Amino acid sequence: MKQIVQSIRDAFSMAIEAIQDNRLRSILTLFGMIVGVFAIIAVMTAIRTLETSINSGLNIFGSNVIYIQKSPAIQMGDHASRRKYWRRPNITYDMGEELKSRMVSAEWVSIGDDRGGIVVKAGKYKTNPNVVVSGVDEFGLEVSNGSLSAGRNIIHEDVAYGRRVVLIGKTVLNKVFPYSDPIDKKILINGISYRVVGIIEPKGELFGNDQDNVVIIPITSYLQYFSHSHTSLGISVKAPSAEDFDAVKEEASDQMRIVRALQPNEENNFEMITNDSLIETFGAFTAGIKMFAFAVSIIALIVAGIGIMNIMLVSVTERIKEIGIRKAIGATRNNILFQFLLEAVFLSLLGGIIGVILGVLAGNGISLIMTVKPVVPMDWVFIGLGVCSAIGVIFGIYPAYKAASLDPIESLRFE
């Protein structure tokens, strides 16, 4: 065992010597490997950062909430299928109220909607026209997994009487009340006056979107001032516990079909979205990107492998004399084979390691933009390095075999 380790070490140091002695050629070889490994590691790291944020940070809905809306959350498909969704009847406030009264297993049912491009003003301060206004009921905060840092929530009476009260997000707060306490102050939302009753706990960014650039008002007031003929509301149904979740979801589906007056043979004309279904949809989306990156990397690595073979073949012809000398002083076929093979593997591994490092750095560039935690996809790092070694062996074996098979006398005579 010790002897094997030692002889590998000897062959290894010979490989390093040879690589140092043929620097330019080695660098060119490395380049191909670096590109191939870089491609796959960069993409996998980028996707992994997205996945991590989806799976951990991205709980768009509160726990055990089923969200019902007219169209799917992520629409992939052609024009025709998109028109199909668009043609569905809108979900109205009355439908939401009806579902609310029909549901028996739900903890609560909540109705809401939002729209962007809103300007908020307070005194001389004014936001850009990019604030999102959200119309909700007393459950609205819980639906969006939010909480308050000050003041009070929207209550049932606010909704029942259509009161002009508002909860404001941190970004809006900083813009329009940079120095003063906003509670009970007046603000103008697209010119309509509201009284601030609460401040929303900041949530940060998601996929580059500022989640705190929002104002939240009662849904009834929202319908009065911010809805239009296309407005289709969203209904959230909360299950009392995780065990009841599937049953509640089924009841919500059945009741919603009745509310929507669907015949038994008609398919649903509404979508039910959960955190799980979002993660699933995202998974299907990233799988496509992964496949593509995988294909690109495989091609790049094969090209790099052929590059290695080429360079090793050149190396063998350039070093015929050296091989002759080594054989003359007692190197066996296997000694030579092993030496050249190890050189190829070492080169490709070195390229792989550099590629992995650059790939992880580049992939995490995305995590900076998206402000999610950087990750190192260890599994892909090992796969990448494993593939590199394999490529070194596969494409190094032929040149190594050629070197090992050289006749000692003829190679010594070679000039």
Next chain:
Amino acid sequence: MTLIKVKDFYKIYQMGLTEVRALNGVTMEIQENEYLAIMGQSGSGKSTLMNLIGCLDTPTSGDYYLDGVNVALMSDDELAMIRNKQIGFVFQTFNLLPKSSALRNVELPLIYSGIYSKEERMKMALIAIEKVGLGDRMHHKPNELSGGQRQRVAIARALVNNPAIILADEPTGNLDSKTGVEIMSLFDELHKIGHTIILVTHEDEIAKHAHRTIHLVDGKISKDENIK
């Protein structure tokens, strides 16, 4: 004791329609600790014979007993082992690895001997390199050494494994006569401490160091004489 026994050695190169008989039936015996010079005109087959004795090449036909073992029946790996342990080769053109230091060149045969301890190898390589008087140049690369010094490195490499036989094909052919004399005194010493020395030369001055000369003419032994 008979160390080398060559019987009916033929080496025939087929060059298109004509055949070249580099060796045309050579039979001879070499005893342990002999000091032999092989002489002859250019093209007479000296190098060919040396390469066969050195197990670098195989004859077209003929038998070769080295230390009583028939080398003709050996595998490539067994021949490599003989080249490594029993024979030290010194070439006219030195044949050193150009990018490795003198010490590394001398160490190389030990790696192939399966001496896995680097310390042990270094110790042996140092002894060999001191023996040829190059202790102060051991970290130089071949192109930083003179021709005579290079040949000393090559000799150190040939003797590092303490082989029974040292073969030298025109070891002074690329050196001036003064340096040649210095190199020859090294071989004289190696002979004195028990090595069997076989060298190829066409200079009488060099051949005088040997105790026996064999003359080749057209791949055949024409004269075999003891001179001491």
